[in-house]
Amino acid sequence: xxxxxxxxxxxxxxxxxxxxxxxxxxxxxxxxxxxxxxxxxxxxxxxxxxxxxxxxxxxxxxxxxxxxxxxxxxxxxxxxxxxxxxxxxxxxxxxxxxxxxxxxxxxxxxxxxxxxxxxxxxxxxxxxxxxxxxxxxxxxxxxxxxxxxxxxxxxxxxxxxxxxxxxxxxxxxxxxxxxxxxxx
Numbered sequence: 001x002x003x004x005x006x007x008x009x010x011x012x013x014x015x016x017x018x019x020x021x022x023x024x025x026x027x028x029x030x031x032x033x034x035x036x037x038x039x040x041x042x043x044x045x046x047x048x049x050x051x052x053x054x055x056x057x058x059x060x061x062x063x064x065x066x067x068x069x070x071x072x073x074x075x076x077x078x079x080x081x082x083x084x085x086x087x088x089x090x091x092x093x094x095x096x097x098x099x100x101x102x103x104x105x106x107x108x109x110x111x112x113x114x115x116x117x118x119x120x121x122x123x124x125x126x127x128x129x130x131x132x133x134x135x136x137x138x139x140x141x142x143x144x145x146x147x148x149x150x151x152x153x154x155x156x157x158x159x160x161x162x163x164x165x166x167x168x169x170x171x172x173x174x175x176x177x178x179x180x181x182x183x184x
Contacts (some may be wrong), residue, residue: 004114005039005103008079011072012041012099013123013132019045021096023131030113030138032181035105036085037113042098048091056089076101083107116180117172124150124168128159136179143175 009026016024021043029038048056056073076099077087083103091097103110120134124147135144147159150168157164 004111005037006114006116006119008072008076008101009039009041010119010123012039012076013127015072016041016043016045016097017127017130019043019047019097021045021130023133024127025133027135028113028116028137030105030136030181032105033139036102037105037110038100038102040098040100042096044096047093047095047097049093053089053091073099079103079109079111083110117169117176120172120176121165121168125159125165136176138179138181140181141179143179145171145175 005028009028013024013026023044025040025042027038027040029036031037057077058074073089080087080101080103084107085101085103087102088100089097116136123132128147128151130147132147133144134146135142150159150171154161154164154167159165159168
């Protein structure tokens with residue numbers, strides 16, 4: 001198991017960028033009333049054929065030449081299944097990949113969400129030329145952002161610029177602060 005759900009989120013976005021994605025959609029639905037947390041990452045990367053899609057859930061398979069194992073997706077699947085949830089992955093060559101995991105929040109093995117604000121900032125700064133659409137939905141409301149909208153506002157400045165990072169941190173903190181479900 002891993003420390004938190006944000007670890008899985010970061011891993012999936014890295015997979016998407018490694019697959020050549022230009023657009024990545026991330027949705028986290030954190031519904032206390034339904035006792036569920038669902039994370040979905042969808043991209044427009046190169047996608048996978050059926051054979052690769054079947055192997056990608058095997059921890060001893062990786063498409064990366066510099067690694068001998070690929071634990072990210074198998075760990076996410078194991079985490080979801082151990083928390084009375086489910087895991088789904090679909091992909092089409094030339095169209096991208098969609099990964100979704102649903103976990104029962106009250107299950108003893110369900111990891112915490114983690115530092116979503118810091119994870120989102122890290123993804124935006126680290127992949128600042130990728131279009132990331134992010135949505136967090138909870139019983140308290142929804143916070144959404146699109147990096148291409150932010151990019152239009154800041155012009156030629158990279159997200160790694162200190163002023164832009166301060167802006168992003170404040171924007172994310174304010175937006176998520178309104179809708180994050182506090183720990184019980």
